[in-house]
Amino acid sequence: MSSSTLTRPESTLDPAPEDYRRRAGLSVDEARPARVLPLLGKVLRGSAAILLFAALWEVAPRIGLVDAVFLPPLSTSLGALSDLVASGQLTEHLRASLTRALIGLSIAIATAIPLGALIGRSAAVARFLNPVLELFRNTAALALLPVFVLILGIGETSKIALVVYACFFPVLLSTITGVRTVDPLLLKSARSLGLRPLQLFTKVTLPAAVPTIFTGVRMAGAASILVLVAAEMVGARAGLGYLVTAAQQNFQIPAMYAGIITIALVGLSINAVLLLAERRLSRWRPTS
Template identity: 35%
Template structure:
């Protein structure tokens, strides 16, 4: 392998880190020079120190586990229902006419607007936060699943029928693989809304979790912990998105658009 080729590979590997590392360095320099007061925005070193202290006393790990459990439970509950309804409305004209108009009407209701009502029904218990997370991810997954199914190339469906495929074989070998890219896009979109919903739910109605930790820090003007909480949410969102992209590469290796992703 030539030196030029090795350099191109190395440059490609470090390119995504250039902007965040540069921003962190500028942030640290501004804090050190006194341009950013610590009570407004603490230095990155102060945030790292706060993270170390919270890890040592177990608070960060405990709250992180609670938030992750809430997010995953809501994802499984809302994602399963929305995925099945998307498939049903996509493959069944009767199901589409029966369910889709009502779902499209309900979709226009902002899910965070339901927060006061959900708290009134369920209090600040786990059911309220899980329900909001499930509701938040419902429509991204439903819409993309439905769109993927109805957008399957009709010529491929006709070809499958001409080869004598049964309905199940046609769905398994033609319709579902054709819809899978759209389904995974819906999953990525839904994961972003999942963390956004959880942030709001935990900062308004919770007694544990990363959002609760941030609100407790606000009461005592601990800006380093507030900034740390923001970074934790950002890291969780990035991790979820990266895992979904990995899933795309594994499940869509047959698709030329994802072969070199």
């Protein structure tokens, strides 16, 4: 080996000392911005519209474009949000809403995916169930809220049942579509390898349908919060919907907007969690 060849010093615990990196052309000052700047630019581009909206919300009431009584500046609403967190009220309402939404969403997923897979694979079952499914699919969940309250009462059961109803059909329809649109060549190849029907479904059909299924699951996640908040506005003593309604009735406008901001953040969080779950279950897909 030539004496001019760069060798890594063994007398130091630093795997790549600064002088070693400099002689190798791997300067920290040059390499780190090369990695950080593209990521920072991507984050800023993705947040530009939100930052613009936040700035408009802050400035418009202050310069008189809107009445600050009915639309206080964003900083005032965030201050009210901080007060709700400090008092523990937000935690109580958030816990109530999340519990109802997650229980309802879980029940909907657990029932809709097996039924959707069965309908997607069996034409006879599809012909038998399609009329009643079409009837209820086109009936708005909130239109049935009085029915759920009359049958199940005004307690937790009616609210969870309403969330199940609202979340069931997006997951069901996406599962049916996902199962029916699996590549026939993929199924033919799997059969030629000797896979039995159950193995074919669990190892080929269901994994291939996961991206389509999760489209419906994410729609159901959004529906779980929207429908639940509306139900809590009608009859509840705790929850984000109740928080918004109570603040509006008591003319606590900043607290009302604090509740609305919390609802939006909860929806974003649920969607982010479902996206992460989809990526973990779809690791076989090529990444762009």
